[in-house]
Amino acid sequence: MFHMLVVDDDKNIRQLMRAVLEAENYTVFTASNGEEALEILDAHHIDLVIIDIMMPRMDGYEFTKTLRSVQNDLPILMVTAKQLPADRKQGFLAGTDDFMTKPVDEEEMILRIKALLRRAKIASERKIVIGDVTLDYDSLCVTRGDDMQELPQKEFLLLYKLLSYPGKIFTRIQLMDEIWGTDSGTGWETITVHISRLRKRFDGWPEFEIESVRGLGYKAVKHNDKA
Amino acid sequence: MTKHKVPPRTALTILFAIMIFIILSLTMFIVGILVFILVRTGIINKLGPPNALIPIMLLAFASILVGTLVGTIISRAPLRPATLLINGMNRLASGDYKARIDLGNLSIAREITTSFNTLAEELQHTEMLRSDFVNNFSHELKTPLISIRGFAKLLQKKHLSSEQQQEYLAIIVDESTRLCDMSTSVLNLAKVENQSILTDTADFNLSEQLRSCILLFEKKWSQKNLTIRADFEEHPVHANEDLLKQVWINLIDNAIKFSPDTGEIHVFISEPLSSDEITVSVKNNGPMISTENQNRIFNKFWQGDTSHSSEGSGIGLSIARRITELHKGNISVVSSPEETIFSVTLPR
Numbered sequence: 001m002f003h004m005l006v007v008d009d010d011k012n013i014r015q016l017m018r019a020v021l022e023a024e025n026y027t028v029f030t031a032s033n034g035e036e037a038l039e040i041l042d043a044h045h046i047d048l049v050i051i052d053i054m055m056p057r058m059d060g061y062e063f064t065k066t067l068r069s070v071q072n073d074l075p076i077l078m079v080t081a082k083q084l085p086a087d088r089k090q091g092f093l094a095g096t097d098d099f100m101t102k103p104v105d106e107e108e109m110i111l112r113i114k115a116l117l118r119r120a121k122i123a124s125e126r127k128i129v130i131g132d133v134t135l136d137y138d139s140l141c142v143t144r145g146d147d148m149q150e151l152p153q154k155e156f157l158l159l160y161k162l163l164s165y166p167g168k169i170f171t172r173i174q175l176m177d178e179i180w181g182t183d184s185g186t187g188w189e190t191i192t193v194h195i196s197r198l199r200k201r202f203d204g205w206p207e208f209e210i211e212s213v214r215g216l217g218y219k220a221v222k223h224n225d226k227a
Numbered sequence: 228m229t230k231h232k233v234p235p236r237t238a239l240t241i242l243f244a245i246m247i248f249i250i251l252s253l254t255m256f257i258v259g260i261l262v263f264i265l266v267r268t269g270i271i272n273k274l275g276p277p278n279a280l281i282p283i284m285l286l287a288f289a290s291i292l293v294g295t296l297v298g299t300i301i302s303r304a305p306l307r308p309a310t311l312l313i314n315g316m317n318r319l320a321s322g323d324y325k326a327r328i329d330l331g332n333l334s335i336a337r338e339i340t341t342s343f344n345t346l347a348e349e350l351q352h353t354e355m356l357r358s359d360f361v362n363n364f365s366h367e368l369k370t371p372l373i374s375i376r377g378f379a380k381l382l383q384k385k386h387l388s389s390e391q392q393q394e395y396l397a398i399i400v401d402e403s404t405r406l407c408d409m410s411t412s413v414l415n416l417a418k419v420e421n422q423s424i425l426t427d428t429a430d431f432n433l434s435e436q437l438r439s440c441i442l443l444f445e446k447k448w449s450q451k452n453l454t455i456r457a458d459f460e461e462h463p464v465h466a467n468e469d470l471l472k473q474v475w476i477n478l479i480d481n482a483i484k485f486s487p488d489t490g491e492i493h494v495f496i497s498e499p500l501s502s503d504e505i506t507v508s509v510k511n512n513g514p515m516i517s518t519e520n521q522n523r524i525f526n527k528f529w530q531g532d533t534s535h536s537s538e539g540s541g542i543g544l545s546i547a548r549r550i551t552e553l554h555k556g557n558i559s560v561v562s563s564p565e566e567t568i569f570s571v572t573l574p575r
Contacts, residue, residue, distance in 0.1 A: 083411055083414065083415075084418075085469040085472075086469075101411070102407075103403075103404070103407040168445075169442050169445060171435060171438045171439070171442070173432070173435050173438075174435075213455075214456070214457075214458070215438075215455065215456060215457035215458040215459070216438055216441060216442060216455065216457055217438070217442075
């Protein structure tokens, strides 16, 4: 039973969001500006905040910055009419986890919320569980029943990243930048080599597979995906 | 057109000097004749030598009078163009953009005439675009709103079958979505049209940007089972990253929208060593765009399917064209029944 907090100064939008979220069996709290939202956070346990940007008294950017400044990693989804790339950048710089432009497709919003919750769980537990397979971030180990393998750091990080966003395609450059750093001199071949090593290690494991998408990049596919 | 271009300032000064010369010469000539006549008829002689001052003063006085008279008459010629110009400008200011002038054949006059008439034409053209746009937009806005209101009113009546209700509600949802998308597009268009020079340029990896844009549409192309070919090397480029992103998003979205199921979309980059340009092309196997339409698709609000049953508002390609123009590049389309290719060429 997840607790959502919807923050928007427009009454109809709050009502709409409440209806959409309650249809997914989430418990919904609402606030009409950043200050009220902070008060609610003090009083109740909240799993995710859906927040507008343009609000009186405390806007979405302020609220996000406030939370992040006290190391609060609560997942935040910004939903706003502001659509310029500069607005998106500002949102991400403030610390939001995701950004959607109004009018939102309700289905897409629900999917993104689910993804955010999943990632928050992974981030807090630092574990990914797929069927019988467990990846443990702190020990760099991948376990399946009795079979436990400790991976070299880069291989583990690569697999962890791909499995944190199952089904999402990452380009080689994105993976290189994230795992090896943007300034490293590593070339494409490194990624190709690591991927083939991972495939060899987990060849035959039915729970997941790493697929190449020609010209674009790689993705991890889960084979018993329910969510 | 004179081959030597005399700068306007010098030309005017020369003209002015010539006029003064003419006025003074005429004046002296007329006064000279007057004096001659007076001397001949003996009027001046009566005054005699001791009063040599008087003839000089008379001469001076006469010069001034005659000079002013001559000047007034002659200056009507050079002042006429100035008056024409002032009248023309006043007409433009009051909104009559059809005003044109003709100041005569002197090279300086022709220059001013050309400048003025070009100005008037540009203003007229802008005015036309503006009122065209407002008309179009107003129509595009009203059409879905009429549907929405109409169907909502029908729904207010109680005796509709549940099938009809669902149908009307679906229409309301579709039309509202279309309106929202349109307002987003128009906002983008306004932003891009108000820019006359390109700002915020930077070096970035064009290939990676294309890949990211393609990935943005992953859900859409997997739903249609499309194959995406996007094999290219890394191509750095210097441009406005956000604006180019909009162009790729528009082209790729269109390619997907108009591609048949299980079709292929091929994105490729060509950067010949000999030229200093880079061309990005997006190819799909969609229906052919006829030659007459190939130009029109870049106009605002133009959609191939005039029944508006496809999504989108017809503004994307005009935004794309404006952005490529800002980059001093160009966008073109080649279409046959098997495939359609949109190409954007940019200077490196």
